Amino acid sequence: MKILSWNIRGGLKEDAWNHLNILLKHHKHDITLLVETHLNDENSLTCIKKFGSSWPGTYVAGDVRAGGIVLVWKNGLMNIQMLYSCSQVINALVTPIRGSPWLLSGIYASNCPKERGCLWKFLSSIDTADLPWVLIGDFNCIDNQIDKRGGNQFKWGHSIGYFNELCSSSRLTEVKFQGGRFTWCNNRLGKKRILARLDKALVNREWWAKENISPLEKELKATKAELDELEKLDEQGSCSEADIIKMKCLSNKAI
Structure with missing residues (x-):
């Protein structure tokens, strides 16, 4: 199962759709999520129709300046x-x-x-x-x-x-x-x-x-990887107070 998520910043822009079609052809996504579509109800439906009849979908309307979500998936x-x-x-x-x-x-x-x-x-x-x-x-x-x-x-x-x-x-x-x-x-x-x-x-x-x-192995690896990056920042003196707090929490979690 492949999922594409993209902040498209305008769901009917021609250049965005040219790029989206390339992505769909190359990666063959099963589910596509577009956010910040800037589309009202009517244009959100138009956006879904552009995927073709084999892609049903749903949406949350936005306006011409902000908001909007479109979710489509492969039928069948x-x-x-x-x-x-x-x-x-x-x-x-x-x-x-x-x-x-x-x-x-x-x-x-x-x-x-x-x-x-x-x-x-x-x-x-x-x-x-x-x-x-x-x-x-x-x-x-x-x-x-x-x-x-x-x-x-x-x-x-x-x-x-x-x-x-x-x-x-x-x-x-x-x-x-x-x-x-x-x-x-x-x-x-x-x-x-x-x-x-x-x-x-x-x-x-x-x-x-x-x-x-x-899941435990994956979680532990992710925790240790994040901890390593925070420790590098700490050595460089670039850690914020929030990072130091998180580093302590991750240290306890990684033990």
Whole structure:
């Protein structure tokens, strides 16, 4: 099962669709999530139709300047039941024609820390019934200095606390990525340039078990890898107070 998630910044832009068609042809995704589509109800339906008749879908409308989520999937490979949707997330139950059901959360977190905090608290309240769970999309936040370059140092906030509580209570770990670490840029140059890793995919222990990977082994490797990077920052004197707090938590977790 392959999932494509993309902050498209305009769901009907010709250049974006040219690139999207190349991605779909090359990677052959089974599920596609587009966020920040800037599309109202009518244009969201138009966007879904552009995928073709073999791609059913659903959406959350935005407006011409912000918001909007589109989720489509290949017909005949799975059944998808919508469980909940709002401006920040689409939650769905995915039941493959051949395979066991799992949960999908397509994330487009708000720029507002307070609203993001509400999203993390809501997701923490979900009863997954021990099903595999994938959370993928634009999380619009970081939880350590490693995922940011330039600008002010990373600072701990209430919404980050709620995010870490979600990851801890649901035993979520980030899926390994290829390519550059940073997924967002403020398009400035020199000292004003800021890079951040806002787009990612998280999965729970049941997902790793579904993939025949020891969840404990995977979680431990991910924890140690993050701890190693934080320790390097600490040696360089680049750790923020929030990073030091997280480093202590990870040290206890890795033992």
